[in-house]
Amino acid sequence: MEQPAYQNPLRTGAIRPAELLPWLAAGSGFFLFPDYLQLGAQILIMVLFAMSLDMILGYAGIVSLGHAALFGTGAYTAGILSAHVGWSEPLSGLVIAGLVAGVVGFVCGAVILYTRGLTLLMLTLAVTILLQELANEQEHWTGGDDGLQGVVMEPLFGVFEFDLYGQTAYLYALAVLFVMFLAARAIVNSSFGQSLRGIRENERRMHAIGCPVYRQMLRAYTIAAVMAGVAGALLAQTTEFVALDVLSFERSGDVMIMLILGGTGRLYGAFIGAPLYMILQDQLAKLSPEYWLFGIGALLVATILYAPEGMLGLTERLRAWATREDS
């Protein structure tokens, strides 16, 4: 393969040194905050969840308020596998949960992706509400309002027990996130990912160059569904519990706020937004249990007004500005 004479410096798929930062941070977090590994694992899970939303929102431009439907599907699949089927081997449970969420995503996507804008938004919302109601009704399977009890996990690889401190949980979540991230990174930098960007930028033109837009969007939606399902399954496995709120509107909203805070269409936005949101939530809730949401809301408003491309977009702009000053 000859070396291309021209590359786009903005969007090249080459690995940049800054990309190592989140992984160094996540890795050192294991040693620096041994008392917070349970929270840490949940943060990593939400990073994965937000990253899956970025696939459809940031790349394909599909605005969904029902992404929790896929997260919840993964969570309940993994939970029910263990609690009712007795299938408690974590890795295979994770794979099955991802596949089930993928199938659900494919079927839902096949319907909702015929629509756009507000209709699409409402349909994604409706699907989540329907699933939550279903989970609420099917108490025998899901535990209903009380949540799904009796989830137990066998040791990872038959060796590593899920301990009380969350050490195994943290490393497990980190490893799964890393694998999923590598896949997502390859996908968004591929010709397919480029085509998704095209759909977000100008759908009419994509039709006019012969792109099967619907098919591409459905592919992206299904891939994101698998990732969201895996994230949900991780939560069920590492907490050995599934509550109805995995399917809640709030969870869909939270993950969208996380992504917007971090920045969409960058994959790494999730790595900034999810920890920022969850640590803020943790700290603000201690500070003022009643008004922490106010703090989050103010931050969101400030982000949308002053950093519409999120924290990552802001740092990119600052860096561009600084280098311009230098020269």
Place this chain on the structure above:
Amino acid sequence: MSDALLEVRDLSKSFGALVVADAVSLSLRPGARHALIGPNGAGKTTLVNLITGTVEPSAGVILLDGHDITHWPQARRVKRGLARTFQINTLFRGLSVLENVCMAVSERRSLSARLWRRADARGDVIAEAMALLESVKLDEDAQRQVRELPYGRQRLVELAIALGLHPKVLLLDEPAAGVPSTESHVLLEAVEALSESIAVLMIEHDMDIVFRFAQRITVLVSGAILTEGTPAEVGADPRVREVYLGENAELRGGSR
């Protein structure tokens, strides 16, 4: 007429009570250089939309290279060699000029379903896109975002994207609208350099461009064909003069 690349028979379309295409028939052979002119609101853009499949006709038949494509989805027509440009820039504004053209090239090469290989490692796609950009004198701007370019240069990206599809039939909707006259020659030269095997239909208001480009001219008025003929015939037709008499300023000005 069976050797026509594109054939439109009795195509009709109304928006409510407004008839925008009234039994329009048109035929383009390989090598055709055909201009479509007519006053604003005559239905020229709608005709392009009908042919490319963004608007469903009420009646009539469209044949592309012998295939009845009247009810084909848009993407399938493009894969069969039908490409268009837009009267108003319809570009990927947040992407670079090069990425805009690469989008068309990789779609034509059916790469857009490839999930794993990096797009920026496809040297062949990038080289082809760069060659196209050179042909419209945009190679210097390859790395710039489209939205940073002046509107007139964005028009050239419009054309480059369509050329990247390797069309057999190319429909140009007022390609020179918004291009400074000092730069429109780049556009015309790129169109004139196209292979003799492809057919080009150009909607254009600027009569200098029309007469330089066209072998045949169709005049559309209120959705119906007023006349069709060589530039000399159409230029001498008193009815055409009548239609344009009050519209002369607009005709020359190339407004939308």
